[in-house]
Amino acid sequence: MVSVVEAHSGRLPTIRQGFWTRHPAEVARDLIGWSVFVDRVGGRIVETEAYHHEDPASHSFNGRTDRNAAMFGPPGHAYVYRSYGVHWCLNFVCGDAPGSAVLIRALDPTQGLEAMQARRGRSDLRALCSGPGKLCQALAVSRDHDGKVLDAAPFALEPGAPVGVLQGPRIGLSKAVDVAWRFGEVGSLNLSRAMPQPALKA
């Protein structure tokens, strides 16, 4: 799978060939500040987590199953799974070997606010996309999107630069809690949880 090369003017990062075929922690960091849309509804990515194919916390760690099959497919595609039997979670498959992905944990909502408010049943903008399950409900992401390529409808990605990137340990895990593979945008009001860690780079 080859990603589109964007002819963006200025200093914005671009979707270049090979963007996805790197370590998921690099991809997760670089995605902060980008925007993701599903059927033109979505916003700016402000929180991500990396899952590496050799990472005990990764769904792919114990091999391919029906659920995680998309993680073993081509990079630059979506991996969508059901979490706790209730919510959907959206990942971007990446890495230099099969089985790595980046979990999209939070967005600053920017487009399709009314659709998101209706789907979420809430009007407060901070309640729309401030968590991996919430944003999937707001963007109507479900099993239908599992395995779909990210640079074609209904998905759309738009490069963008972060104000600054925070880094810290991942959330909700019992394994590999020591690796700091959670990334967050400096100053965002939509993080799923606070990130007090020092800034990396902009």
Added chain:
DNA sequence: AGACTGATATTCT
């Protein structure tokens, strides 16, 4: 602010 709890699908033991 923080602790607890229920909802509920899939996978693994």
Added chain:
DNA sequence: GAATATCAGTCTA
């Protein structure tokens, strides 16, 4: 049966 990359509601403070 237990664990899980979660969220909303409810309780106590």
